[in-house]
Amino acid sequence: MKRKFLVVCHDVRTDGAFSLNDLPGSGRADVCARCVVASLLISYGIRKDTEVILHLSGEPTPGISIRINGSSVKYLNPDERSTAALIRNALLKYREGKEVQSSPGVFVWRAGLEDILRNENVYYLKENGTPLNQLNFSGDAMFVLGDHKDLTPEEEQVVRKYARAAVSVSPISLYSEQCITIVHNYLDMLEVK
């Protein structure tokens, strides 16, 4: 089963005009970086069966999306700063009207949420959703969540249109990267059963 995570990032400047010395001040590129690491990295390895997409709805060019493939990404390290540098590099190399590979395994292009969700088995990570262990997963799955902010009502409406279920990973409200870690762990445990 392939795993995909789609993180909707609300405030990161999409022109990459931010400092690596102040990631929270960039519109929270630190959150994006932590979500990428939680999605793709494990101790001494990369999750080759996993892909993470950052859908950036911030100014000046809402809709820029960055896809990072576990099977081909290079230069990805667990620290926030170097991961944010990969993200910034992708934003700086963005070109209108085409998909660009900004570094090995990292792709940047412009897409609406619907374009990304349309052909996926979508699960919406949401407090008060169905607990993870009450669902049956089969085939590939794309898990959708917000960054430090919940999805807007408009974004939520689009995601719910495509989602098979809203899924809860915890009785309390957690960070996005913590939710990703828990989803992975649940599926890792399932796969060895």
Next chain:
Amino acid sequence: MKRKFLVVCHDVRTDGAFSLNDLPGSGRADVCARCVVASLLISYGIRKDTEVILHLSGEPTPGISIRINGSSVKYLNPDERSTAALIRNALLKYREGKEVQSSPGVFVWRAGLEDILRNENVYYLKENGTPLNQLNFSGDAMFVLGDHKDLTPEEEQVVRKYARAAVSVSPISLYSEQCITIVHNYLDMLEVK
């Protein structure tokens, strides 16, 4: 049930002589920072029932320990850089022979591993240990793990002397901060049952 995490950090310079612009190059203060955040922070809140101790075995003063109390810590944010700054500040304020509060809820003092473990219900987080869900937890618990490096044979011997069990959280090898997130999630789920 109170939760404690003890992270044995092997390479961070204990004199705090490192740059916030190169946390991996500091002896991996980035790993320490992520473990502190995973231990204490959740979305819009702090885990007041949790404490994290970093036991630093690096040069030039092995054995310096930093304890951060969820119930009283201030100025703790989820990004690596600001958390590493709290850690560095504690190291810079360390004084031989006494415990210093370097900032609200952050304490630095010198202790051997045995001093820290002696009066605790210790669980050793270790690959190939007993799966988390096969253990019965009651009372407070201290979970012990390494940073980006496993415990040395000498450290492991001390931890096993006090540990009730070696505990595994995953069928695969994960980062320390991911293990902490999974332990918390397991206990969060238990508490609402």
